[in-house]
């Protein structure tokens with residue numbers, strides 16, 4: 195044993211005594227030391243990244259993208275995702291994002307070739323070729339979405355166990371496309387049902403190593419969320435519309451009085467208002483409506499997220515909880531949007547960290563035993579040829 | 594030196610406190626050793642792969658045994674770097690550059706704002722330069738493809754009697770000697786599109802499309818000629834091509850700024866840039882109007898006709914056309930009329 199230094203842990207009390215207060219003795223089996231405190235109680239996830247970190251990452255990315263005329267984009271995305279995942283801490287341990295920029299680059303090349311073919315083929319002059327390809331591209335979309343979700347899940351690991359996503363073509367077609375469209379076509383009447391179906395579908399198709407996630411939430415809760423959202427929408431919509439309409443009415447009255455007498459000083463203010471109205475009016479309505487949709491959308495997402503995470507289970511035992519407030523999230527989304535626009539994007543990293551941190555730190559996990567029993571599916575299942583081919587062909591296909 | 598962290602057993606969630614050791618008393622030089630909390634003997638290890646820390650995250654080292662060592666973010670891992678595979682050392686350098694302080698952030702923020710301003714003000718010159726670089730035969734090919742697409746999607750065959758078509762074409766050809774030789778072959782296409790209403794278009798190449806609806810609405814050869822002169826103005830200044838290339842420059846700028854993320858802010862940036870582009874297209878309209886007036890005068894035709902037409906258009910569609918807002922591609926009709934009258 196020459197050349198081997200002394201074990202620094204030999205002289206120290208074990209972390210069991212320091213941290214947990216229960217684990218005694220020398221020959222401990224490997225264990226998750228932080229986990230014990232978390233058994234049978236909800237522990238918040240933490241986020242250890244700061245806006246300043248993201249600011250540096252983002253600006254260096256911009257410079258590298260500029261220097262490499264865009265080639266750096268896949269690598270930039272990986273750094274961006276790593277920042278968010280790596281700093282998301284579940285019981286002290288961050289998530290590891292294992293994909294490389296080159297992995298994303300491969301997917302990007304495939305998508306570029308498909309799109310180039312899509313735009314170049316009509317030059318051949320075959321009638322209805324582009325229409326046929328459009329339909330084909332639409333049909334490919336659920337498959338591509340599954341592929342991307344799976345790619346990202348498989349490249350996400352906690353400790354050394356990876357996540358996975360097993361979406362089915364029909365399941366994704368129905369839950370991501372058809373059902374939401376039906377929800378909108380029924381004037382939102384079936385929208386909560388579609389949201390529930392989609393959220394439960396996503397949750398149930400994820401797995402962590404060999405353990406599956408499972409969620410079956412109550413339909414009533416989704417309709418409750420939908421109703422609250424509708425009330426918020428109306429509460430925001432009517433005052434803003436009244437404001438807009440009265441501004442428009444003021445301008446019409448102004449037009450009349452302007453014709454009557456020209457140099458009344460109060461008319462100056464009205465004239466300014468008129469100019470503002472003519473300049474702003476065509477935009478005011480759609481922008482206000484878009485803003486309201488964003489805010490109420492955030493509110494609805496928060497409520498349905500709480501419902502879904504509340505009913506989510508991992509391998510029977512592990513439970514989750516989301517304590518996001520719909521109004522707080524709506525406020526964050528609204529103020530973020532304004533600040534990003536006012537700062538021409540400079541505050542974007544700050545806004546994104548603020549929103550992500552809020553969501554993460556209002557997510558809780560509640561294990562029933564120490565979280566030491568999970569096993570990575572891929573490594574335990576051995577390396578069959580199918581696996582190798584499957585993994586080599588794993589790409590992110592996003593349009 | 595001791596580098597404390599967690600050791601996770603390969604492919605599992607079992608982990609234990611551990612430390613990587615370098616240059617500890619009794620340790621052979623230039624070796625990396627691993628000590629575990631659970632009393633197993635200290636062993637020499639090598640690092641197979643590294644994912645450098647980012648922000649406040651942990652550095653992830655995969656050891657040759659397959660086990661994972663997570664090094665706390667606050668640890669300075671530089672003394673460990675000689676033990677990393679060469680390929681990952683670059684990543685570590687990148688992570689250090691990204692860790693800007695307040696001073697660095699301020700400098701980068703100023704650079705960022707300069708970059709935004711730079712992109713904003715280089716749209717027109719860079720786009721126009723790009724337009725010059727496109728070979729003419731590609732432009733011609735693109736132009737005929739656009740016309741083909743429009744024919745299948747929007748346009749129908751013209752219902753104008755051939756006599757009337759010939760008269761308008763002959764009128765139009767009196768303008769051609771007035772424009773630079775490069776544009777003498779500008780072609781006039783007659784089409785109909787009831788869904789669009791009275792309109793005429795200039796395509797990226799030397800092609801102008803005149804809709805029957807406009808001929809009916811104008812009801813006067815001088816007006817039709819005025820509109821054609823306006824479209825010829827677009828052709829001579831290559832406005833259609835330049836909007837395409839300017840749009841491409843904007844797209845490049847947007848992907849530069851937000852390409853690294855997956856978020857809806859891409860759409861917001863796109864919206865902002867469409868505002869910039871629409872302002873430029875209003876400048877194009879004014880330019881085309883100006884050219885048209887000059888040629889009409891040179892050709893000795895009715896200068897008032899285009900003004901009358903715009904007034905008629907304004908009266909017809911009322912407040913709907915009276916936008917002139919920052920979103921409209923055309924300046925308000927009132928602005929155009931008063932510009933033409935001066």
Ligand SMILES: [Zn+2]
Pocket residue numbers: 823827878881
């Ligand atoms: Zn025009």
